[in-house]
Amino acid sequence: MVVVAVTGVLGIGPLLAAVIVAGTVAVRMRQNREDRRRAAECSALAEALDTVVGELRIGAHPSAAAATAASEIGDSASASDCRASGSAATAFAVCAARARLGGAAADGLRVPEAVIAAELSRVADAWQVAERHGLALAELLATMRADLVSRMGFRDRTVAALAGARATALVLAGLPLLGIALGQLIGASPLQVLLSPGSGAFLLPLGTALICAGLLWTDAITRKVLT
Numbered sequence: 001m002v003v004v005a006v007t008g009v010l011g012i013g014p015l016l017a018a019v020i021v022a023g024t025v026a027v028r029m030r031q032n033r034e035d036r037r038r039a040a041e042c043s044a045l046a047e048a049l050d051t052v053v054g055e056l057r058i059g060a061h062p063s064a065a066a067a068t069a070a071s072e073i074g075d076s077a078s079a080s081d082c083r084a085s086g087s088a089a090t091a092f093a094v095c096a097a098r099a100r101l102g103g104a105a106a107d108g109l110r111v112p113e114a115v116i117a118a119e120l121s122r123v124a125d126a127w128q129v130a131e132r133h134g135l136a137l138a139e140l141l142a143t144m145r146a147d148l149v150s151r152m153g154f155r156d157r158t159v160a161a162l163a164g165a166r167a168t169a170l171v172l173a174g175l176p177l178l179g180i181a182l183g184q185l186i187g188a189s190p191l192q193v194l195l196s197p198g199s200g201a202f203l204l205p206l207g208t209a210l211i212c213a214g215l216l217w218t219d220a221i222t223r224k225v226l227t
Contacts, residue, residue, distance in 0.1 A: 014195060016205035024212035031219060034115065041116045042152050044073045045088040049123065049145035052092070056138035063099030066092045087114035095127075106131065119148060155226055162222050169218040173211050 048069040055065035070092035094108035109124035111117055126144050130137040183190035194204040 013197075013201035013204040016201075017208040020205060020208045020212050024215060027216065028219065031223070038115045039152070039155075041087050041114075042119060042148065045116055045119055045123070046145055046148050046152070048073050048088050048092055049141050049148065053138050053142045053145065056141070061099075062105060062137060063096045066096035066099060066105065070096060087111055087116055087120070091120050104128070104131070119151075122147070158226055162225065166218065166222060169215060173215055176207060176211060 051069040051072050052062075052065045055068050056062065060068070070089045073092075074089040091109045091111050091114070095105045096108075098108045099105035106124040106128035109120050109127060111120055114120060123141065123144050126140040127137065129135060130140050180190045180194070194200045194207075
């Protein structure tokens with residue numbers, strides 16, 4: 001009822017603009033959640049690899065080492081009431097089960113739908129090479145962990161370096177609002193035009209869409225740099 005009343009008074013333009021803004025905010029919040037989840041899962045994977053390497057170096061069987069890693073990162077997630085380590089814990093649990101049954105343990109680490117599918121795939125490749133050629137699994141996994149930690153560090157440094165660019169994008173996105181405010185101060189009445197049922201029904205949604213598209217495009221560029 002409220003939406004219908006507002007639409008009847010101001011026209012369809014403000015409603016479309018509000019929908020565009022809400023959609024953009026939702027997309028950016030979802031992307032931020034995915035980024036945080038990815039960072040948490042990468043940390044859990046690094047912890048799991050550290051556990052596996054430590055267990056292997058004291059003589060544990062690969063299946064037992066994988067099971068220990070799955071248990072430890074699973075307990076860590078439960079203690080912190082966080083599900084971010086779910087992919088890594090599940091992958092190592094499946095890996096341990098496959099190894100106990102005499103199957104290909106590396107295949108258990110391949111989880112295409114996981115947020116960290118690429119990282120798990122690299123670990124699986126190293127595990128498969130060790131099984132196929134009789135190489136030291138602990139050393140290969142230690143190398144994988146070092147590579148993962150290095151990638152995480154690079155990502156953190158890049159995010160920090162891009163903070164200025166993202167802030168600039170936000171400032172530029174806000175300039176049209178400043179222009180509208182200045183227009184109101186000098187008596188040009190831009191709000192009256194934008195909120196009118198006539199030209200405002202086209203101009204306000206168009207301007208809002210361009211601003212939001214600029215923000216999303218900036219996010220896409222920065223995310224591409226980080227991948």
